[in-house]
């Protein structure tokens with residue numbers, strides 16, 4: 001049974017209206033990531049960090065999955081083998097499009113984590129230091145369930161196993177700027193997978209892929225999925 005492993009980044013959600021990080025006007029051109037996306041930043045000013053993610057969570061309620069998200073959900077439903085999506089994104093657009101086999105390696109915007117009892121909770125609305133943990137009842141101990149710079153991503157054991165078993169590794173809409181995700185292509189190709197990158201432009205790791213397809217995700221992902229389902233790419 002062949003396995004297709006798909007890594008997605010902010011670029012797959014860009015056409016839904018979710019800002020990317022490193023494109024012109026991206027998030028890191030407007031915010032200092034050290035202040036809003038590190039444990040040190042959160043310790044120094046939790047109110048600023050909660051507001052950063054509350055703004056993102058609110059934005060998320062105004063956007064919809066796009067044709068690229070829907071194409072990946074169709075691939076999972078119709079492909080004769082197995083498909084798993086590993087996303088760096090914390091938005092919920094893959095699940096809202098119907099993808100089931102999904103790993104959020106950088107966490108989820110719509111979840112909160114209690115640093116005291118380590119429980120996780122669905123969290124759709126604003127989060128603040130004054131909210132009490134629904135489990136242990138303490139206040140001031142809830143944080144966004146998002147992996148910050150310097151922290152290790154979630155589910156790396158499962159991810160590593162997927163990359164070793166993959167027959168095809170596909171990367172969609174990621175700049176290849178952040179590790180460990182940026183080295184997934186080397187792990188997969190080192191274990192015999194065919195590798196394809198779909199992106200608006202070259203990424204930092206483009207030359208490591210067997211094949212590159214350039215364009216906007218909503219334009220290139222649906223026909224790519226059609227070709228996979230038609231057996232034209234023997235993924």
Ligand code: NAD
Nearest residue numbers: 010013018019037089090091106146147148149150178179
């Ligand atoms: P992040 O929360 O996604 O995580 C930063 C990542 O950088 C970590 O997972 C870590 O793996 C990696 N990293 C950086 N330096 C590392 C190191 N030295 N060693 C190991 N790993 C290292 O990123 P963020 O910076 O907090 O971004 C803000 C949030 O906004 C993110 O969660 C991001 O996903 C989110 N966002 C989401 C979307 C979307 O969901 N479409 C779009 C834009 C922004």
Ligand code: APR
Nearest residue numbers: 009010011014020021022088173174175178200201216217
């Ligand atoms: N279609 C396809 N690709 C696109 C589109 C689009 N419409 N728009 C942008 N892209 C591509 C850009 O060319 C770029 O390669 O998406 C990528 C976005 O790169 P980044 O902004 O760096 O986002 P990402 O790769 O997801 O960042 C990785 O860095 O800050 C951390 O954890 C954060 O998960 C994020 C990680």
Ligand code: ZN
Nearest residue numbers: 114117133136
């Ligand atoms: Zn708790």
